[in-house]
Amino acid sequence: MYKWYLILFFLLNYKGYSQAQEIAHLTNLEEVSKNFTFDIKYATENNFLEKKIYDCSKCLLLPKVADALIAANNYFCEFGYQIKLYDCYRPLSAQKVMWEIFPNAMYVANPYRNKSVHNRAAAVDLTLVDFDGCELDMGTTYDFFGKEAHQDNFNLPEAVLQNRKLLREGMKKFGFNPIRTEWWHYDFTNAYSFPVLNSLFDCD
Ligand SMILES: [Zn+2]
Structure with a gap:
C-alpha cells in the first residue's frame, strides 16, 4: 500500500514539474523592462466576467514576442507614450472558464476549437x-464588446481615430497584427x- 502512495506522490509532483517546465521558456515582461505599465484585468474582478481568473498578475510572453513588444514600446516612447498591458499569456484552463461564462466566438476564442493566441x-x-x-482615448473601455470597439468602425471622434492609428501603425511595424x-x-x-500552453502562473 505504501508503495502506491509513493507512486501517486511521484506522479502528482511530476505533473507539477512538467507544468512549470512548459512555461519556463516564457519571458516575464516585468523582469526584463521597467518601461511598461501593467493592469492585468483577469487577475482582478474588474473585467467583463466580474471574476478573478488568474491567481496573480503576470505578463508572460514568448521571448521573441517580448523582444518585439519592447521595441514597439521604445518606438511609442519617442511620441511621449508607453504601452499599458491588460493581458498577455492566458492558460487554456482560463480560456475554458471564460468560454463557460461568455460563449460568443466573436469575442472569446473557443477553447475546444482553434483556441486563443x-x-x-x-x-x-x-x-x-x-x-x-x-x-489615450481609444473610444471604448477594454473588453467593450460592440461595434464601437471595432477597428473598421470609423464613426468615432477624430482624436480617437488618430490614437488607434498611432497604436495600430506602431504595433504593425514590430510584427503585431x-x-x-x-x-x-x-x-x-x-x-x-x-503551441497552446496550459500551465498556470507561478505566483511565488
Ligand atoms: Zn486579446
Whole structure:
C-alpha cells in the first residue's frame, strides 16, 4: 500500500514539474523592462466576467514576442507614450472558464476549437498611456464588446481615430497584427504556429 502512495506522490509532483517546465521558456515582461505599465484585468474582478481568473498578475510572453513588444514600446516612447498591458499569456484552463461564462466566438476564442493566441503566449491586449499614466482615448473601455470597439468602425471622434492609428501603425511595424473586433488586441506574426500552453502562473 505504501508503495502506491509513493507512486501517486511521484506522479502528482511530476505533473507539477512538467507544468512549470512548459512555461519556463516564457519571458516575464516585468523582469526584463521597467518601461511598461501593467493592469492585468483577469487577475482582478474588474473585467467583463466580474471574476478573478488568474491567481496573480503576470505578463508572460514568448521571448521573441517580448523582444518585439519592447521595441514597439521604445518606438511609442519617442511620441511621449508607453504601452499599458491588460493581458498577455492566458492558460487554456482560463480560456475554458471564460468560454463557460461568455460563449460568443466573436469575442472569446473557443477553447475546444482553434483556441486563443493568448493561450500561445503570442497575443497582447494593450493601450497607450502618457508619461503621467493617463490612457489615450481609444473610444471604448477594454473588453467593450460592440461595434464601437471595432477597428473598421470609423464613426468615432477624430482624436480617437488618430490614437488607434498611432497604436495600430506602431504595433504593425514590430510584427503585431490587429484583429477586426477589438482595438486592444494584437497577434504576433504567425501566431497560430505556436503551441497552446496550459500551465498556470507561478505566483511565488
Ligand atoms: Zn486579446
